[in-house]
Amino acid sequence: MEIEKYQSGQDFIGFVNNLGALEEDVAAMLSRQLETLYCKKGEAILVQGATCRYLYYINSGLVKTGFESSDRTFIMRFFAEGEMFTVLDSYLSQKPSTYEVVALEDTVITRILRTEMDKLCTRFHAMETFFRKLVSMASVNMMSRIGEILEEQASARYENFLKENPELLQRISLGDLASYLGITQVSLSRIRAGL
Amino acid sequence: MEIEKYQSGQDFIGFVNNLGALEEDVAAMLSRQLETLYCKKGEAILVQGATCRYLYYINSGLVKTGFESSDRTFIMRFFAEGEMFTVLDSYLSQKPSTYEVVALEDTVITRILRTEMDKLCTRFHAMETFFRKLVSMASVNMMSRIGEILEEQASARYENFLKENPELLQRISLGDLASYLGITQVSLSRIRAGL
DNA sequence: ATAGTTTTTTATCTTTTGATAAATTTTCGA
DNA sequence: TCGAAAATTTATCAAAAGATAAAAAACTAT
Numbered sequence: 001m002e003i004e005k006y007q008s009g010q011d012f013i014g015f016v017n018n019l020g021a022l023e024e025d026v027a028a029m030l031s032r033q034l035e036t037l038y039c040k041k042g043e044a045i046l047v048q049g050a051t052c053r054y055l056y057y058i059n060s061g062l063v064k065t066g067f068e069s070s071d072r073t074f075i076m077r078f079f080a081e082g083e084m085f086t087v088l089d090s091y092l093s094q095k096p097s098t099y100e101v102v103a104l105e106d107t108v109i110t111r112i113l114r115t116e117m118d119k120l121c122t123r124f125h126a127m128e129t130f131f132r133k134l135v136s137m138a139s140v141n142m143m144s145r146i147g148e149i150l151e152e153q154a155s156a157r158y159e160n161f162l163k164e165n166p167e168l169l170q171r172i173s174l175g176d177l178a179s180y181l182g183i184t185q186v187s188l189s190r191i192r193a194g195l
Numbered sequence: 196m197e198i199e200k201y202q203s204g205q206d207f208i209g210f211v212n213n214l215g216a217l218e219e220d221v222a223a224m225l226s227r228q229l230e231t232l233y234c235k236k237g238e239a240i241l242v243q244g245a246t247c248r249y250l251y252y253i254n255s256g257l258v259k260t261g262f263e264s265s266d267r268t269f270i271m272r273f274f275a276e277g278e279m280f281t282v283l284d285s286y287l288s289q290k291p292s293t294y295e296v297v298a299l300e301d302t303v304i305t306r307i308l309r310t311e312m313d314k315l316c317t318r319f320h321a322m323e324t325f326f327r328k329l330v331s332m333a334s335v336n337m338m339s340r341i342g343e344i345l346e347e348q349a350s351a352r353y354e355n356f357l358k359e360n361p362e363l364l365q366r367i368s369l370g371d372l373a374s375y376l377g378i379t380q381v382s383l384s385r386i387r388a389g390l
Numbered sequence: 391a392t393a394g395t396t397t398t399t400t401a402t403c404t405t406t407t408g409a410t411a412a413a414t415t416t417t418c419g420a
Numbered sequence: 421t422c423g424a425a426a427a428t429t430t431a432t433c434a435a436a437a438g439a440t441a442a443a444a445a446a447c448t449a450t
Contacts, residue, residue, distance in 0.1 A: 067342060074345045076338065089335045098342075121327075125320045132316075132327035139330055140284045142337035143271065147262060147293075149344050150269045150377035153436070174398065182345035187437055189399050348406070369428065382407055384429050 001045075002038040009034035012057040012110040015084055019133045026124050033116040039103040046101040052090035054111040058083055061107025062171055066179060067099045075180040077141075078104070078168060084134060104172060154183045155191045196240075197233040204229035207252040207305040210279055214328045221319050228311040234258075234298040241296040247285035249306040253278050256302025257366055261374060262294045270375040272336075273299070273363060279329060299367060349378045350386045 066075035090097035178188040261270035285292035373383040
């Protein structure tokens with residue numbers, strides 16, 4: 001995992017601007033705090049037990065966020081290029097994370113330290129607004145995920161995933177998809193066979 | 196459902212101050228926008244298909260937020276006195292809600308219009324910070340709920356609920372608890388019987 | 391290309407949960 | 421207090437998903 005400081009982070013900035021335009025000087029200050037990460041496929045970006053100190057933006061590649069339970073593992077969400085993510089509870093509490101983040105492909109990431117993000121949010125209302133919108137979007141996604149898990153059987157959740165994320169299906173293993181759906185890999189295989 | 200305008204809304208203000216102190220004049224402006232709602236047990240505070248225009252604070256009582264599916268119903272969360280809530284997706288998008296909110300007891304609520312909240316957030320950085328923290332807390336709760344539903348069987352989720360919310364158990368029906376756990380009332384009865 | 395590893399499928403059997411119906415208990419209003 | 425309605429439990433059978441093992445297919449590195 002290579003780290004490069006002082007990258008322009010244009011994609012990251014663009015993402016922020018998309019949720020609400022920043023003034024030039026704020027964008028410049030933000031840009032100065034970004035660094036770029038080059039992760040190999042399979043590499044852990046955050047391990048369970050570590051504290052998540054960054055907000056991340058994916059320039060290219062794909063990651064999974066999840067956790068290991070007794071023996072199985074579960075995936076909370078996949079994030080692909082153009083998406084921003086963090087491990088929210090650990091990021092906010094600055095306590096060790098029960099979740100891990102692993103690259104599923106060679107992945108290029110731009111990140112900013114939470115401490116720097118906090119400074120910017122305190123100083124610039126627009127940054128706080130951006131972060132509020134970001135967390136709001138995450139919440140809405142999680143709401144619908146909860147609703148779906150409660151309501152639908154695994155087979156329907158699989159069908160929905162196909163419909164909503166056809167492009168992702170080519171890029172993730174069926175094992176990981178099963179972990180996301182909350183079933184075993186064997187069960188998913190059975191569902192796919194249409195039994 | 197009776198509505199009373201120009202209440203002081205001290206509890207609501209107190210909740211906000213708890214997440215980050217407001218200046219006197221901001222608190223006063225906020226206070227002016229609050230109104231109080233008196234709901235009877237069983238009354239709908241928001242029906243499916245209506246748009247959620249308010250952020251709510253519960254002074255006393257208990258509500259459930261959930262949705263009706265094909266035939267069963269599901270509960271996203273219970274909110275009791277001292278908690279703030281809204282139907283986030285509808286509140287943010289101002290589109291019809293797929294979720295409903297129903298009072299489980301006679302409930303007194305203080306609410307503020309989203310349009311007024313937005314004005315305050317735009318005008319006062321501290322209000323935006325408050326709302327960001329509120330949504331952040333909701334997100335963290337939802338994360339752990341997703342993790343738990345994925346990981347645990349219904350029986351373990353029931354045990355956890357007992358441990359985490361012993362006081363609520365006395366106040367909600369087992370049918371509603373089953374809807375929250377994502378199982379049928381009959382299944383919950385079986386789990387309680389310890390089979 | 392091929393041997394070895396990993397991923398996916400198939401098969402069998404068990405456990406959990408759902409559907410349905412009926413019995414029992416509780417709640418609540420007249 | 422009584423009786424109807426609602427909530428909860430119990431029982432039976434069916435469907436969905438887990439555990440395990442083994443076979444087949446797909447990837448990978450030499």
